[in-house]
Amino acid sequence: MNRTLAKILVAAATVALLYGLDMVVGRLEDDPSLHAGYAVRILMLALINVIVAVSLNLVNGFTGQFSLGQAAFFGIGAYAGAALTVYAQKQLFGHILGSSETIGWWQSSAVLVLAMLVGGLAASLAGFVVGLPSLKLRGDYLAIVTLGFNQIVVVVSHNLKEMGGAAGFTGIYPSSGFVGIPALSSFFWVALVAVSVIVLSINLRRSVHGLAFESIREDEVAAEAMGVPTTRYKVTAFVLAAFLAGVGGVLYVHYNQSVTPLDIDFNASVNFVIMVVLGGLGSVTGSAIGAILLTVLPEALRMEPTYRLVIYSITLIVLMLVRPQGIFGRDELGKTWLLKQVHGAKTLPARTTAWALALVGRLVRRRVSS
Secondary structure, three states, X not given: OOHHHHHHHHHHHHHHHHHHHHHHHHHHXXXXXXXXXXXXXXXXXXXXXXXXXXXXXXXXXXXXXXXXXXXXXXXXXXXXXXXXXXXXXXXXXXXXXXXXXXXXXXXXXXXXXXXXXXXXXXXXXHHHHHHHHHOOOOOHHHHHHHHHHHHHXXXXXXXXXXXXXXXXXXXXXXXXXXXXXXXXXXXXXXXXXXXXXXXXXXXXXXXXXXHHHHHHHHOHHHHHHOOOOHHHHHHHHHHHHHHHHHHHHHHHHHHHOOEOHHXXXXXXXXXXXXXXXXXXXXXXXXXXXXXXXXHHHHHHHHHOOOOHHHHHHHHHHHHHHHOOOOOOOOXXXXXXXXXXXXXXXXXXXXXXXXXXXXXXXXXXXXXXXX
16 A cells, blocks of 8 residues: 555544544533543643643754743743634624524634634744744753743733733623633544644654754754754744644633633743653653643642642652653653563663662761761
């Protein structure tokens, strides 16, 4: 079978599967007797976090930069997409969203795709404006610049009354009545974008451009000496990551039907970085699994409200001590990684014994010296 035809068939089967799952998820969410609404919400937020974490991995993982501003691009996409579907609702989509009739799937999907394009382009434009001068910096200096940009976006969102200000944006109150953010994001679109971002990132990593990204990560000076346009590739990674984060923000705001400055503050950016580091810097599937774990774990610990944050923090510390390179390191989830784990498990007793003997020797030396 032709390889191109095989890829088309796999893509069609994936779309069909996600559409079928969307119908199942919709029924679970609408049936109050099943009490599945909370679980569906966690699933949706986990998939949205997958989009943002995998996009951040393009910068922090592939090119080896350190950005602390991903939540800013997430927020720009969210606010831009919400502004489009609220302020332009009557002019562009009045016959679709302005009526009391149920919005059809095709109509809502068309509006959502347009909003994703607008939000993604707005975020990527901001990424280009910030990235072009700042990506000539490296390491901690770049982190400080991106952190400062994140705080600028937060302060602007606090003071932008047209977008709700500090209270957040849920809609507007014209003379005709309240116009809110429409609930356009479905499981199908969120899952489809998440899968697409993962596939795009994996294919990019295997391409010539991906090798250029990784050469910058390994040794930027050597890469530039070999003719790799390092600044151009860093800006490209930054802009692409900003676009994907903006798309994630659009999906979030049209699922949550609100966005506040707290959703895009410094803590949100740090959470996205932790997701990438936990999964493994440079690992696409690792970033996705890290995003899912750090979305589900705080909710799973709600049964212990007193010690929830303590248990959450200790769990992260233990994981980083046991796997400082992240769950997957730079590998991807697959046969090769599984074989490595099986081989490593065979030598685990020997390594544990050596570690224990070294610890005992250190204690003995301290005792003798004292």
